[in-house]
Amino acid sequence: MKKNKSLLWLFALILVLSAFLAACGGDDGETTTPDPAEPADTEETDEDTEGAAEGEAQAGGTLVYGLDAPPEGLFSSAFYGIATDAEVIGIFDEPLIDYNENLEPVPNIASWETEDNKAFTFKFEEGVKWHNGEELTVNDWVFALETIASPDYDGPRYTNVSTIEGAEAFRAGEADSISGIEVVSDYEINITFDEARVNNLTNLWAYALPEAAMGDIPVAEMSASEFVITNPIGIGPFKVDKIVQGESVEFSKFEDYWNGDVNLDKIVLRVVDNSSVVGALQNGDIDMISLQPVSGPEVEPLENVEVITYPGLSYYYVGFKLGKFDNESQTIVEENPKYQNKQLRQAMMYALNRQEWVDAFFFGYANVVNAPVPSSHWNSADDSELNTYEYDPEQAKTLLDEAGYVDQDGDGFREDPNGDEFVVKFSHYATGNPTFESRAQAITQYFEEVGLKSELEMVEVNLYYDMIEKDDPAIETFFGGWGTGADPDPSGLWKADQLWNYPRYNNPEADKLLDDALNIDIVGTDQDKRTELYIEWQKIVNEDLPMLYIAELEEIVALNNRVGGVEYDVSGSNSPAEWFVTE
Amino acid sequence: MSAKNPLHNQTPLLQVENLQTGFKIDGDFYNAVEGVSFEVKRKQIVGVVGESGCGKSVMSLSIMQLLPPGIGKIRGGEVKFEGQNISELSDKKMNSIRGKDISMIFQEPMTSLNPVFTIGYQIEEVILNHEKISKKEARLRSVSLLKSVGIPRADKIVEEYPHQLSGGMRQRVMIAMAIACQPKLLIADEPTTALDVTVQAQILDLLKGIQEANDMAIILITHDLGVVAEICDEVLVMYAGKIVERATVDELFNNPKHPYTDLLMKAIPRMDQDVEVLATIDGLVPSVMNMPEVGCRFSNRCPAAMPSCMTVTPRLGEVGDNHVAACLLYENSWPADAKSQREGASMA
Amino acid sequence: MLKYSIRRLLGMIPMLILISIVVFSLAKLMPGDSLSGEIDPNNTNPEYIAEMREKLGYNDPLPVQYFNWITGFVQGDFGKSTKYKRPAFDVIMEKVPNTLFLGIMSLIITYILAFMMGMYSGRKPYTLGDNAIAGINYIMLAIPSFVAAVFAIYFFAFNLNWFPFGGSVDILVETGSAEYYLSRLHHVLLPALVLGAMSTASYTQFLRNDIIENSRKDFVRTARAKGTPIKKIYNVHILRNSIIPLVTFLGFDFAALIGGAIITETIFTYPGIGMLFLDSVTNRDYPTLMALTMLLSFLTLAGNLIADLLYGIVDPRIRLE
């Protein structure tokens, strides 16, 4: 029994130890409250009091910022690949040019002038400091642009500099510098593009890299360097103190921040698994976090947490494979006959009860859309100008009858006009998420209700996009989603010569409208004229339906009531400098 | 008993009186040993013979209280060691007797030693269980014990493990362990059955030598009548949980009385005799769950069985000098009191 | 023993080569290649893609590709993680200490729990206590690990506030201080408990049955005949024998723990090998994935070797010269 007893003791010791540690944890929690001995800078307050906390902004305190997926750890604007890394970067770095709630560029550190949308002059704020104490100059921007344009660059941003005059030559190694960049002074720079475009500015890479710190690192090794992985440097209101790879980042207030006061002392960023988000919010372990729609209904009842939504930039659709893309010639080379009938596609649109579906699977955190331009974009067409395809199964049936899709053998399902069996083969990607299958099934259900026999296939997600991209014949109709950026131009996803035009939609008339909207000779600098062209284009794709537009998502954020000063619009949150916590 | 017996005047070392040991089978207890009584005197070697299932091993385990817990249980009778009833002692008190006053060796010397401890450790354990001496002293003792049981290189062997030794060596180790505390009684349960005949001879010699040197009594349990003839003073023959015959060894071999004993001896092929056809005992031992309540338990196989054998339970009665047997063939020679007891029993 | 170890290690080489061929072939057979990570996704120019394919050696014959990979591998160059843009070796090594710590802690917890319960059950089989332990064990075995993890977080972390709900360390404590190590221990306990509880059932029941079996062995009877107290018989004579088969488990556990940690690590956001593995699968980070698979294969083989060596230590019967 002696041995038994000692084991028992060991176990008891562990229990006691853990209780002790738990108490320690509690102490740690308390240290996050402002130290009363420290003078609080409460006089200077921000007028902006949107956000959860009521009352005046307070200085000091620590805010715990949650992330529901671990960052990859590429904490540099020039190198990151996923949104979670971007969230981290957003806390310690700032763009030179910002976007407003209409996704129009507005000056931040850099302001600009242009005559012709080809040559731009940028002027920088003076006295902006990097976290390492160096001053930000236009040379840091040049350094960033040349890094990205370098042939050794292994990040994904080259398209954002390729339009600068001489970038191609620089990348090819034919030039030592990019000819389109001309440094005027430390605070002034001229950038010339290879041609005039309406979206040259929005496309341009607008983040600097600290040349003083990173200048000696060969570009090929930069993404693995300490300034990306362990010790990133930015110009934002908070600087990175410490990174625990894959789980947390500690930020502290950057005293030399250029743009006014910073309220918080610290921000601690923690990765929280989805399964723990609700509990962590309820317990006050995290103060703010972006939520998955499924968590929304669970978080909303919490008394200490407020749920905020704002428009997002992504939409879901059901696509039809209308053709086959040839990667060599960059053209659509074949037509798939099965879904060429527009009436069939429209009937399928009428068959979908999109509102019901959105409510069921996105808990109301999404809106039905009728065209592929998110409603937050300035060039989005209003529903009044489009066919809204309200749920109407009778209309769907009528259209199918008209198109010749009728039930000829009396099995309850329609045959195609030739009398052959017609089955809607619908594919959806599969991850570990169990709701995907049920939401996909719901869609096939709608089709079956109007007499279209449907089959669902769940495909592993990596394989899925590979099959779609390669026009695998197994994919006939497919569920998909796109997230768009600040640039409202849909060309990359829609023109006939684009790989990512997954439905292989080929309408020269529509393509021309997209080209015209970017053609400075046609639209000049007149945004209204562009809007008109884009609306025209949206009317066409709303009528043609190469994909069935389903919904655009809302972004959902949970905020603890003690947090204030946080604002969101479609471009994301306001500067973390304005955030504060109250007790 | 007769006063002629030279052992008669000694105080018995061990007295087993009407021992009944049960085993649990499917929730019920069945007696594997039924009313066994005998004595072992100091320095005496008592052999217990019988075929498998006759209860001889269960009886020895009962004396040591080593019956499998929860399964085997002493259900009646007494075991007196030096006059003290040890059948009701607590496990803790028994532990101070086991290995010290009474020790035991078993049939399978391979499995009876713990494979993961050294020979030295296992011998020292018994010493340290009973004596307050240092480990170092215990180690020295175990080396000299191993030497005394004829193990060469004893100082090396103490560091070795059981699997490194031959069967005979292991049995010597078991004996060394059993005699470590100079017990007064050694119970040897089939100590040579698993050994080769030349090794068996060595072990029997060793046991005999130790018995003489240490003034130790031995209960030797075996199925081999040859072994019994070789070293025992007195013999008990068991059949179906009961003692059917008891005699000094010469008396038993020269003058077996019970038909079972007689047949047993004739069934063995012998080196010294040429017999074309061996005696056989037909039929089977009644199973412990179907033991007849009355009558002789051997009656269904006995060539000399009489009708009364099925209805009258024979008791041990004197059939010669230092010789008792439980058989109705000899009931006329029984003393009067035993006879009346028998009649009383059969009436009950 | 040294000779044996060397022979076993040498014997692992052909096995590892075989595994490496399988791993390589599987990686090549998987849909798509990892170009998506290596090539600028915004540049779908076919010339550019072709150029990158050439540069990355995807156009070489497969045996050449394999040879390049394996020679690099042998020299410690596991390739560059396509996702993290860093040497896969660095990425893996960054996570190894966490997983090792979690694995060892969970093993310790498994052993403590299993030994306490197994020894009790083995000594008192078919009693109420034994049945209760068996019941608890089978429940632990039956509950999927993600359910157990979520339950543990809500109960121990959110309700009782005993443990943090995730992460491997509190970022606010100073690295290297005593507090830091306490914090790491504090963070690892809950996931280790969840992970450890999974294998506890099999250990407990195995130990229990082995103890019952051993308690019927002849050497137990011998020990009792020597006057050894029953407690000592159970805790020394029987236990020492029952540990022997448990050692075999250890060999499998070595790699199985890392595999089993995938879900636990994810839910506890405990950055380790398991999470990395899952990550590299979903992101087609083949260099990391292949390196990890090789690492796990090696660990399995090494675990078995260690188990075999331990076997020799705990069981004198198979002690090796």
Place this chain on the structure above:
Amino acid sequence: MTTRDFIQERIDSLENRDVLLDVQNLKTYYPVTGGFFRRTIGHVKAVDDVSFTIRKGETLGLVGESGCGKSTTGRTVLRLMKPTGGKILFEGQEITKISGSKLQRARRDFQMVFQDPYASLNPMQMVGDIIAEPILNYEKRNKKELEQEIKSLLTRVGLPEAAYYKYAHEFSGGQRQRIGIARALALNPKLIVADEPVSALDVSVQSQVLNLLKELQIEFDLTYLFIAHDLSVVKHMSDRIGVMYLGSLVEVASNRDLYKEPLHPYTQALISAIPEPNTAIKKERIVLEGDVPSPQNPPTGCPFHTRCPMAMEICSKEKPPLKEVRPGHHVACVLY
């Protein structure tokens, strides 16, 4: 006719019969692996140069202590194991190297009775099927006829006909051994190798089985190779006895000669070590020292010289051959 006369008559009659089994210089080695690459580094010489003959209807006993190679000899003779060297002639035909269907056909004539009757009977099979199996391996038979035949066989070995439908676990040890004997008899073999057929049985049952084997021998004119460690049993059963020690035959003689006048020091020690159930005999025991050496590393010269009380210098150098020193009495010892 006294038993003694009976035996003498039997010996005389056997002298004139044909040799059924002739074993010449039989060797059976097991490889031993070791070293860095697990190469074969030596051999266990389980059977090392053993020669003997058995005449038709005769019983040759093989006796020796565990590990002496007696069972391996039995198995090799039945070609259950491959001999390493030497010759086995069965009815004059060499069966040393045959294999496949040839061996299969030859096996019909020799059967084995095992030590552990329970382990050698399939617990899932009915006794009738167990016995029928060897027959059906060789010939197609009418089911009814076969059943009748097996039932009479069962009766012959002392089991009720109803045993046909039962399973092995329903029988006692002695009855199981009877089943094993019935199975061996089913093919009407010429030679039966009985490997420790009674060592797992109690004395009273043992005598039944031994008696049965003797009766069957006469009835079916069987030839036995009877292997056992118990010299009394072997002596009872055999016409001639071979004594084995460490893979070698050290003495072969008729059972009476062997007991009356054992020549080899090992045989002498073996016989003297047997405890007699007779208190009248007080034997002068020869107690051998030490253990049998490992067959993997046998001593040079005479295998017994390490324990032999009469060992001389020459014994450690040369292995004495088995030679006939008296009529019918062979011994391998330099003393003769």
